[in-house]
Structure formats: C-alpha cells, structure tokens
Amino acid sequence: MSPINLQDYLVVSSLLFCLGLLGVIIRRNVLVIYMSLELMLNAANLALAAFSRFNNNLNGQVLVIFIITVAAAEVAVGLALIVALYRRRQTTHVEDLATMKL
Amino acid sequence: MNDPLPWLILFLPLLSAVLITLFTLKDGRFSAMLSVGAIVISLLLSINLFINHAASAPPQDISVIWLSVGKLDIHFGMHFDSLSLLMLLIVTGVGSAIHIYSIGYMKGDPSYGRFFACLSLFTFSMLGIVLSDNFLQMFIFWELVGTSSYLLIGFWFTRPSAANAAKKAFLTNRLGDFGFLTGIILAWSMTGTLNFAEAHQRIVNNPEIFDTAATAVGLLIFCGAVGKSAQFPLHVWLPDAMEGPTPVSALIHAATMVAAGVYMLCRVFFIFDPSALTVIAWIGGITSLMAALIACQQNDIKRILAYSTLSQLGYMVMAVGLKEPPAAMFHLATHAFFKALLFLGAGSVIHALHHEQDIWKMGRLKDKMPITYWTFLLGTLALCGFPLLSGFYSKDAILAAAWRGSMTLFAIGALVACLTTFYMFRLFFVAFLGKVRSEAASHAHESPKVMTLPLIVLAIASVLGGFFGIMAFVGPQFGETDSVVFAPFEPFQNAPAAACLGLAAFAIGIFAAYALYAKAETDPLPAKAATLSRVLRNKFYFDELYAALIAATLDAIAAFADGFDFGIKMLVRAVKGTTELTGRGLRLLQTGSLQTYTFLFAAGIALVLYFMLLR
Numbered sequence: 001m002s003p004i005n006l007q008d009y010l011v012v013s014s015l016l017f018c019l020g021l022l023g024v025i026i027r028r029n030v031l032v033i034y035m036s037l038e039l040m041l042n043a044a045n046l047a048l049a050a051f052s053r054f055n056n057n058l059n060g061q062v063l064v065i066f067i068i069t070v071a072a073a074e075v076a077v078g079l080a081l082i083v084a085l086y087r088r089r090q091t092t093h094v095e096d097l098a099t100m101k102l
Numbered sequence: 103m104n105d106p107l108p109w110l111i112l113f114l115p116l117l118s119a120v121l122i123t124l125f126t127l128k129d130g131r132f133s134a135m136l137s138v139g140a141i142v143i144s145l146l147l148s149i150n151l152f153i154n155h156a157a158s159a160p161p162q163d164i165s166v167i168w169l170s171v172g173k174l175d176i177h178f179g180m181h182f183d184s185l186s187l188l189m190l191l192i193v194t195g196v197g198s199a200i201h202i203y204s205i206g207y208m209k210g211d212p213s214y215g216r217f218f219a220c221l222s223l224f225t226f227s228m229l230g231i232v233l234s235d236n237f238l239q240m241f242i243f244w245e246l247v248g249t250s251s252y253l254l255i256g257f258w259f260t261r262p263s264a265a266n267a268a269k270k271a272f273l274t275n276r277l278g279d280f281g282f283l284t285g286i287i288l289a290w291s292m293t294g295t296l297n298f299a300e301a302h303q304r305i306v307n308n309p310e311i312f313d314t315a316a317t318a319v320g321l322l323i324f325c326g327a328v329g330k331s332a333q334f335p336l337h338v339w340l341p342d343a344m345e346g347p348t349p350v351s352a353l354i355h356a357a358t359m360v361a362a363g364v365y366m367l368c369r370v371f372f373i374f375d376p377s378a379l380t381v382i383a384w385i386g387g388i389t390s391l392m393a394a395l396i397a398c399q400q401n402d403i404k405r406i407l408a409y410s411t412l413s414q415l416g417y418m419v420m421a422v423g424l425k426e427p428p429a430a431m432f433h434l435a436t437h438a439f440f441k442a443l444l445f446l447g448a449g450s451v452i453h454a455l456h457h458e459q460d461i462w463k464m465g466r467l468k469d470k471m472p473i474t475y476w477t478f479l480l481g482t483l484a485l486c487g488f489p490l491l492s493g494f495y496s497k498d499a500i501l502a503a504a505w506r507g508s509m510t511l512f513a514i515g516a517l518v519a520c521l522t523t524f525y526m527f528r529l530f531f532v533a534f535l536g537k538v539r540s541e542a543a544s545h546a547h548e549s550p551k552v553m554t555l556p557l558i559v560l561a562i563a564s565v566l567g568g569f570f571g572i573m574a575f576v577g578p579q580f581g582e583t584d585s586v587v588f589a590p591f592e593p594f595q596n597a598p599a600a601a602c603l604g605l606a607a608f609a610i611g612i613f614a615a616y617a618l619y620a621k622a623e624t625d626p627l628p629a630k631a632a633t634l635s636r637v638l639r640n641k642f643y644f645d646e647l648y649a650a651l652i653a654a655t656l657d658a659i660a661a662f663a664d665g666f667d668f669g670i671k672m673l674v675r676a677v678k679g680t681t682e683l684t685g686r687g688l689r690l691l692q693t694g695s696l697q698t699y700t701f702l703f704a705a706g707i708a709l710v711l712y713f714m715l716l717r
Contacts, residue, residue: 025701033696098694 009050016043030082030092041071108164108180111147111190112229114140119222122215130214137218138201141225145194152187161299163235181235181298184576188431189232189365192438195563196357197225199556203446204349206552207453217257217347224250224354231362236296237286240366244282244326247362248275251354255346267342274339278329285322288315289373302372312375320378323370324385331363331415334389338644340412344404348449351404356411356445357438364418364434368427371580383423383507387514390416392642394521398528399627399638402459403448406529410485411441413518420515421500424507428577429499436492436567440484443560447478450553451533454546462624463540464533470546473554475534477561482530484564486523487608492567498601499573505600512600516607523611531619 016039023036045064052060086092118140122133165179201221208217227250230243248271256268286296292312293301305311312319327333332340343355354360367374367382374382393412400406414437421430452459454471468475484493497519504512538544548554618626628635637643691702 021704025697025704028697094696097696 006050006054010047013043013047013050016040016046028093028095030085030094030097033094034078034082038071038075041067105164107147108151108182108233111144111151111194112180112226112233114144115222115225115229119219119226122219122222127215127219130211130218133215133218134205137222138198138205140222141194141198141201144225144229145191145198148187148190148194151182152191155182155184155187163299165235168239176238177236177297178239179235180233182233184579185365185368185431186232188435188572188576190229192361192435193225193228193232193358196438196442196560197228197353199559200349200353200357200442200446203352203449203553203556204347206550207349207449208347213257217254220250220253220257221350221353224254224359228358228362232365235298237290237298237301237370238296240369241279241283241286244330244362244366245279247330247359248272248279251275251343251359254350254354255343257346257350261345264345267339267345271339271343274336275329278325278327278336281322281325282327282329285319285325288319288322292319298369301370305372316375317377320374321381323373324367324378324382327363327367327419328385329363330366331360331419332389332412333363333385333416333419334392335644337389337393337412338641338648341405341408341641344402344408348404348445348452351408352442352445352449355408356441360411360415361418361434361438364415364422364430367419367422368431368580371422371427379423379425381423383420383511386416386418386420386423387511388416389413390420390518391514391521392416394518394525396638396641397525398521399625399635400525401461401625403451403461403464403529403533404445404459406461406525407441407444407448410444410522410526411437413522414441414485417497417500417515417518420511421503424500424503424511426499426503426507427580428573429496429503431576432499432572433496435572436484436496436564439560439567440481440493440564443477443481443557443564444485446553446557446560447474447481450474450549450557451478451546453549453553455540455542458540458542461529461533464543465536465539467534467543467546470543471548473548473557477554477557478534479530480561481564482526484567486526486611487519487604489605490568492564492569494604495568496572498604501600501604516603519604520607520611523608524615527612527615528619531615532622535620536622 020036020038020040020043023039024033027033027036045067048060048064048067052058052064082092085097089096091097115137118136122136126133126136161181161183163179163181165177167175168178169176201218204217204221208214211217224247227243227246231240231247234240234243252268252272255271256265258264259268289301289312290296292315293304295301295304329336340355340360344351346355390413393409393416397406397409397413400409414433418430418433418437421427421433450471451464451467451474454467454474455464458464480491484491487494487497501512501515501519504515625635628639640646693699
C-alpha cells in the first residue's frame with residue numbers, strides 16, 4: 001500500500017468543496033446552507049494544510065489556524081443573525097426571505 | 103472745449119429729459135416748462151452760432167476722447183459747418199414751435215410729463231445726429247432717435263394699434279440699421295478712420311481706397327437712410343407711425359427724424375460712387391411716385407400727410423442720388439417748415455373735432471377755424487410748389503437737377519408734383535370747404551392761442567423759406583461755387599423747362615382736384631376707377647405682401663427646425679428604448695432567490711476557471 005500523497009488530499013478536499021457548494025445551491029434551510037458554507041471553508045483549509053505539509057512550508061498551517069479562528073468568530077455572528085432572523089420571521093427558509101426582490 | 107455754448111445746445115434737452123423723468127413726472131405744467139425752456143435756449147444758442155458763422159468759414163470741430171481701446175480712440179465730438187448749422191436751426195426752430203404747440207394739444211392728457219420727457223429725449227438724440235463728427239457717434243444717436251420715436255409712437259400704449267405701430271417702426275428700422283452698421287464697419291475697415299473729415303480726406307487722396315467694394319459700402323450705408331427716411335421697400339412703418347400724438351407726427355415723422363436719413367446721405371456724400379448714386383436716385387423716385395399715388399386714395403387726414411411726407415422724402419433722396427445734395431437740403435428745410443405746419447394744422451382740426459381723423463367727416467371748417475384754415479392753405483400751397491412760396495423754389499431745384507440728370511426721373515418728378523397738388527387739394531376741398539358732414543364738424547371751434555401761434559410762425563417760415571438762400575449757404579460745402587444768391591424768378595432763368603413743367607403740373611393737379619372734389623359728397627374715384635382705387639386704398643398691398651413673405655419664411659424655417667427636432671427626438675427615444683429594454687431583460691435575472699444567485703456565481707467561477715486553466 002503506497003503512502004498517502006498530495007493528490008489524495010486534494011481529491012478529498014475537492015470532494016468536500018463540491019459537496020459544500022452543492023449544499024449551498026440546493027438546500028433551502030438557511031442553517032443548513034450555513035453548515036455547507038463551513039464545509040467549503042474546511043475543504044480549503046484541508047488543501048492548505050496538505051500543501052504546507054508537502055512543501056515543507058509552515059506558512060500554510062499558520063494560515064489554517066488563522067482561518068479557523070476567524071471562522072469561529074464568523075460562525076458566532078452568522079448564527080446570531082440566523083437566530084434574529086428566525087425570531088422576526090418565524091422561518092429560516094430562503095424562499096420566504098425574498099423581500100429584496102423588486 | 104473752451105467754449106461751453108455748443109455743448110449746452112446738445113445737453114440741455116437731455117438735462118430736461120432727465121430732470122422730468124426723475125423729479126417732475128407728476129407735475130405736467132412744470133415738466134412742459136422745463137422741456138420748452140430747454141429747446142428754446144438751444145434755439146437761441148444755435149441762432150447765436152449761426153450768426154457768427156460765415157458760409158465760407160472752415161468747419162469747426164470740437165471733440166473729446168470718449169473711449170480708448172488699444173489703438174482705437176473713439177471721439178465724442180461736434181462738427182460745425184454749413185450743413186450741420188442749417189440742420190441745427192431746423193431742428194431747434196421747428197422743434198420749439200412744436201413743443202409750444204404741444205402744451206395746448208396735449209392738455210389734459212394723464213401722461214403730460216412723460217410726453218415732454220420723451221420729446222426732450224428725442225431732441226437730444228436728433229441734435230446728436232446733426233452734430234456728430236464720426237460714424238460711431240452718429241450711429242449711437244441714430245439708435246437713440248429710433249428709441250425715442252418708438253416711445254412716442256407708442257405713447258398711448260394702451261391702444262393695441264399704437265403699440266403695434268411702435269413695434270413695426272422699431273423693427274423695420276432695425277432692418278435698415280443692420281445695413282447701416284455693416285456699411286460703417288466696412289468703411290471703417292477700409293479707410294481706417296471713423297471721423298467724417300478724415301475719411302473724406304483719405305478718399306480724396308486715394309480714390310481707389312474701397313477697391314471693388316465702393317458700391318457695396320455706399321449701398322449699405324444707404325440702407326440706414328432707407329430705414330430712417332422710410333424709403334421703398336422699408337416705407338411701411340411711417341404711415342402706421344401716425345398712431346402717435348399729432349405733434350409727434352409733425353416733429354419726428356415729418357420734419358426732423360425722417361429727414362435724418364437725407365441729412366446723413368448729404369453728410370457722407372463723398373462715400374457714394376456713381377452706381378450707388380444711381381440706385382439711390384431710383385429708390386427715391388420710386389418712393390415718391392408710389393407714395394403720391396397711395397396718398398390720392400387715403401381718407402385719414404394724418405395718413406394723407408404721412409404719404410405726402412414719404413413722397414417728399416423720396417424727392418430729397420432722389421436729389422442726393424442726382425449728385426445735388428444742396429437741393430436735397432433745401433427741400434429738407436422748406437419741407438420741415440410746411441409739413442410741420444400741415445401736421446400741426448391737421449392736429450388743430452383733430453383737436454377741434456375731438457379726435458376725428460376722417461376727412462369725409464369734416465367739411466366747412468373754413469368758417470369755424472379761420473387761423474387753421476389760412477395757415478393750412480399756405481402750407482398746402484407751399485407743398486404744392488405755388489410760385490413765390492418756399493416749396494416752389496426747393497421743388498424746382500430738385501426738378502432742375504432731374505432735368506440735368508435723367509429725363510425718366512424728371513418725368514416721375516413732374517408726375518409726382520402733379521399728384522401732390524391733386525391729393526393735397528382733395529384733402530383741402532373736402533376738409534375745409536364743401537358742406538358740414540358730421541355732428542362733430544358743426545361744433546368745431548378754433549384752437550387756443552398756444553396752438554395757433556406756432557401755426558402762424560411756421561406759416562411765415564413756409565412762405566419766406568425760399569428767400570434765405572439756403573442753396574447758396576450749403577452749396578460751397580459740396581463744391582458748388584456758382585450758386586447765385588436768391589432772385590425771385592431765378593428758377594425760370596436757371597432751368598426754364600423744368601420750372602414751367604412744374605407749374606403746369608401744379609395747374610393740372612389743382613384743376614383735377616377741383617373738378618372731382620370741390621362739390622363731392624363722397625369720394626367719386628372708387629366708382630370711376632374701382633380697381634385702381636382699391637389697390638391704392640390698400641397701399642399696393644405692401645403690408646399684406648410683407649406679412650405673407652414673413653409668414654412663408656418663418657414657416658419654412660419652422661418646418662426645418664421641426665424636422666431637425668424630430669431627428670433629435672428619435673435619437674433620444676432610441677437611446678431611451680435600448681436602455682429600457684436592456685434593463686427589463688436584466689431584471690429577469692434579479693429573482694431574489696439566494697440559490698439562483700449562488701448557482702450563477704458558481705457557474706461564473708467555473709466558466710472563468712475553464713477559460714483560465716483549460717484553454
């Protein structure tokens with residue numbers, strides 16, 4: 001069994017990213033869309049970590065730590081928004097959130 | 103500059119106009135006194151100047167620099183020679199008589215003060231034209247005269263006809279003045295000076311100075327005279343200008359302002375070349391004949407006199423065109439006297455009949471208004487050229503000039519003389535003799551002394567005007583040294599044929615008028631010559647023709663502008679339509695669905711990646 005190489009990591013990362021994108025596009029619940037977005041973010045993180053590991057450059061891993069930190073803050077804000085939205089509209093379905101449409 | 107008297111002559115009337123406008127507009131009597139005082143003092147000062155001036159003396163100039171622009175100095179000056187002194191006397195003399203007459207005629211008018219302010223303004227502007235020594239100053243005063251004429255024609259501006267007449271006069275004059283200004287600029291660019299004397303000198307030194315433009319310069323400057331002196335084809339404004347008060351018609355539209363055109367032609371006579379002079383002579387001839395014909399079938403007393411003025415102005419212009427400016431100035435002077443007299447007489451009649459101007463509603467005024475009757479008769483005889491009266495000599499001078507210059511023009515002149523006698527005696531027989539034709543005429547009364555006195559003074563001037571030797575006074579300035587000092591029967595020695603034919607014309611005219619009108623109840627001509635009468639009554643349809651021409655021109659311009667406008671409108675619409683259509687199309691993408699946006703966003707990135715990486 002050959003050792004796991006960079007391509008394998010990137011394939012996993014791409015799959016995760018596409019799953020996330022698909023989730024964003026087809027799901028209707030804002031909460032789930034939000035989770036899918038996080039999935040895409042983590043797919044990118046995985047790719048960065050893999051590149052860092054195989055190129056012997058630690059900058060990528062530092063960046064990953066940064067992204068995780070920022071994403072945590074972002075999640076806090078995002079979830080707060082969704083909770084506020086739910087309280088106001090009693091729904092988290094995107095079809096019902098089209099008041100910006102002309 | 104050391105001598106303040108000449109400046110006083112010019113600026114006293116202006117001072118009076120300003121004082122009246124600023125302070126005494128409410129007090130009519132005081133305003134009248136101011137205005138009359140100003141012009142009478144100007145008259146006395148002019149007489150003083152005139153006495154101290156010998157005919158052979160060199161012209162005197164006084165001028166100050168008014169504006170200095172780069173190398174160009176614009177002077178404001180006064181030029182005194184025989185020509186301007188004669189004109190100065192006419193303007194202040196006739197002007198004084200008319201100012202005094204106005205005191206009586208305008209009595210009771212609510213705008214008494216305003217009337218005198220305008221009269222003073224006019225006097226100032228007219229004196230400015232007479233005295234100016236350069237083209238630019240003359241043009242400025244020329245326009246000022248136009249303005250005061252506008253103000254006075256439209257004096258009773260609440261009457262639409264008066265307001266329209268004022269507008270018509272102003273606009274028609276504008277047309278002539280445009281040519282005049284173009285001519286001035288052209289002459290200035292070629293001679294390099296605006297001053298009359300310097301321009302004259304340069305033309306004498308270098309006769310080819312205008313090169314091929316000589317005729318054009320002359321004719322453009324003549325345009326100014328065509329407008330101001332109401333020559334064909336810009337004559338249409340003068341008869342309408344009779345809407346103004348009668349003293350205004352007498353002063354501005356008979357004696358002085360309309361003569362300014364002729365005066366200007368004499369002043370810049372050196373500028374005209376032979377072909378320009380031929381045109382001038384013919385325009386004058388055509389105007390005099392046309393106006394005399396029209397005058398035969400008018401019924402408004404002032405309009406008859408207005409057409410008569412046109413006709414006489416045509417005579418003067420013709421004389422200038424025949425290279426005899428002294429004859430033109432002579433006729434200008436005598437005409438100023440007897441035409442002012444006739445207008446004031448007409449004013450007296452109109453005043454007595456409570457503003458009735460139709461001669462067929464007058465009649466038998468001889469007994470009611472003796473002074474008006476006798477002075478009017480003298481004026482009529484003088485105008486028709488009755489021997490020993492002033493008009494005889496001046497008209498004969500012009501006919502003699504035509505006799506020497508062109509037989510066709512002489513024939514026109516003689517015919518006009520005949521017609522003049524005819525229409526003047528038609529007016530005279532119908533209005534003053536015959537039967538009383540209306541209620542108003544039966545209650546007529548003689549005008550007050552303040553009105554009859556100027557009539558008498560002007561009548562004396564009309565009778566004696568021929569004896570002063572005006573030709574001999576002005577002649578030397580135009581290089582005529584052989585002008586004889588006056589002799590009563592000089593016309594018969596000088597050009598016997600012309601004088602005799604002139605007399606014959608007078609006799610035929612008066613006989614025809616007597617035969618047709620002495621006992622007429624109504625005008626017999628419309629029955630005898632219907633078509634001719636109708637054409638003359640409608641003034642050869644000039645007003646209608648101009649109205650149609652102007653309407654057609656404006657329609658064409660309007661149609662073009664409309665087409666142009668349509669093009670622009672279509673262009674704007676196309677731009678607007680495209681924008682709107684694009685907007686509507688793009689609006690479909692704005693679904694408001696988060697998923698759609700995300701999908702499009704992802705698709706876009708996929709597309710970009712495809713192009714960047716795989717191509």
